[in-house]
Amino acid sequence: MENLKIGATKYTPEISFDxxxxxxxxxxxxxxxxxxxxxxxVFKWLEQYIEQLKNDQNVTIxxxxxxxxxxxxxxxxxxxxxxxxxxxxxxxxxxxWIYEEEDEDTLEFGEEFQEDFEILDINLxxxxx
Amino acid sequence: xxxxxYDFRQELGRQGIFFCFSGPVSQDLxxxxxxxxxxxxxxxxxxxxxALRVFSMVVEQAQNIIHYSxxxxxxxxxxxxxxxxxxxxxxxxxxxxxxxVVSGNMIEEENVEGLRNRxxxxxKMDKNELKKHYKEERKKGPAITSKGAxxxxxxxxxxxxxxxxFDFKKIDDKFSFFSSRTVI
Numbered sequence: 001m002e003n004l005k006i007g008a009t010k011y012t013p014e015i016s017f018d019x020x021x022x023x024x025x026x027x028x029x030x031x032x033x034x035x036x037x038x039x040x041x042v043f044k045w046l047e048q049y050i051e052q053l054k055n056d057q058n059v060t061i062x063x064x065x066x067x068x069x070x071x072x073x074x075x076x077x078x079x080x081x082x083x084x085x086x087x088x089x090x091x092x093x094x095x096x097w098i099y100e101e102e103d104e105d106t107l108e109f110g111e112e113f114q115e116d117f118e119i120l121d122i123n124l125x126x127x128x129x
Numbered sequence: 130x131x132x133x134x135y136d137f138r139q140e141l142g143r144q145g146i147f148f149c150f151s152g153p154v155s156q157d158l159x160x161x162x163x164x165x166x167x168x169x170x171x172x173x174x175x176x177x178x179x180a181l182r183v184f185s186m187v188v189e190q191a192q193n194i195i196h197y198s199x200x201x202x203x204x205x206x207x208x209x210x211x212x213x214x215x216x217x218x219x220x221x222x223x224x225x226x227x228x229x230v231v232s233g234n235m236i237e238e239e240n241v242e243g244l245r246n247r248x249x250x251x252x253k254m255d256k257n258e259l260k261k262h263y264k265e266e267r268k269k270g271p272a273i274t275s276k277g278a279x280x281x282x283x284x285x286x287x288x289x290x291x292x293x294x295f296d297f298k299k300i301d302d303k304f305s306f307f308s309s310r311t312v313i
Contacts, residue, residue: 010160031188033156033195067181069188070280074267102178105185105288112264 001052004045012038013065019049022059031069039075046082055090064098064127065106073109080113084120094121101126145222145229153202153214154194162187162221175228182288182313183221183228189281190232190309191219198234199304227290233308241297241305248309251282252292259287285311 001019008014013028024046032038053059061083068076083093097110110124141149148165150158166184169175175183194217206212217234236244254262263283286293294310 010163011156031159031192033192067184067188069185069192070284071192073284074280077267100177102176103181104178105181112260116264116268 022057025062027064029067030072035071050086053091059093061095084117087120096123096125098125098127145224146220149220151218154191154217159191186230186285186311189285193281194234199237200235228313231310235304236307238303248295251286
């Protein structure tokens with residue numbers, strides 16, 4: 001399969017999914033007017049990727065969102081849900097939830113996602129100055 | 130009107146309002162407003178985390194107008210395609226050491242009761258109840274194909290320092306004007 005690359009805009013994040021290195025990055029801001037239109041290809045890629053993923057491969061997901069709106073928060077939950085299911089099926093996936101030093105709200109979102117998932121590894125990572 | 134514009138501006142100033150927009154609300158307006166906030170941070174008038182909260186309130190309220198306002202107009206976009214825009218009013222101010230965001234738009238009379246009940250319920254919740262409610266609603270929220278996730282008001286209530294104030298003004302048999310005020 002091919003890598004997925006979508007450049008950032010003012011209200012959508014950069015998507016950089018590398019299926020050779022098994023590193024998936026979502027970086028930037030997320031508050032599109034039409035949430036479905038933007039994320040549909042992202043979910044489609046993710047589902048195909050997990051289907052072909054072998055159990056001995058280690059996957060790293062980096063989520064570095066400076067700001068996201070409430071409907072993006074729902075999308076992120078659905079995204080993590082797919083990952084949790086994959087882990088239940090024997091895949092090895094770790095999520096880095098990256099936040100800025102003084103950004104309590106993004107940290108709190110990360111903590112709440114940790115509470116929501118049983119076996120998916122979500123690491124809270126403070127961004128270095 | 131031209132003679133009264135200064136008075137209008139003075140009145141906004143008295144209310145502590147430093148940004149006010151009335152008309153068709155678009156995503157571009159949000160980007161513009163985000164830039165105004167970044168300037169405030171640069172000049173040390175606001176911290177990064179407070180500015181992000183103000184921005185998030187503006188985004189949620191503006192997108193509520195975009196998705197749910199009952200008043201629309203049609204505009205041609207840069208590619209000449211006709212686009213429907215939603216009309217509303219949004220203002221941001223600073224009062225008593227807190228930022229606040231007020232917004233308003235027309236809604237259909239049949240949606241007034243549902244919205245009133247939802248907001249009244251949120252007003253009574255404390256921070257822990259809001260957090261729990263947010264998580265539950267997010268889990269059962271609609272599929273990705275929906276316009277929004279219906280989480281906007283809960284998110285705002287969670288981030289606000291006071292319960293969200295709201296009002297419905299009956300315009301005629303079909304429409305009411307909905308307004309809300311959130312304090313950061």
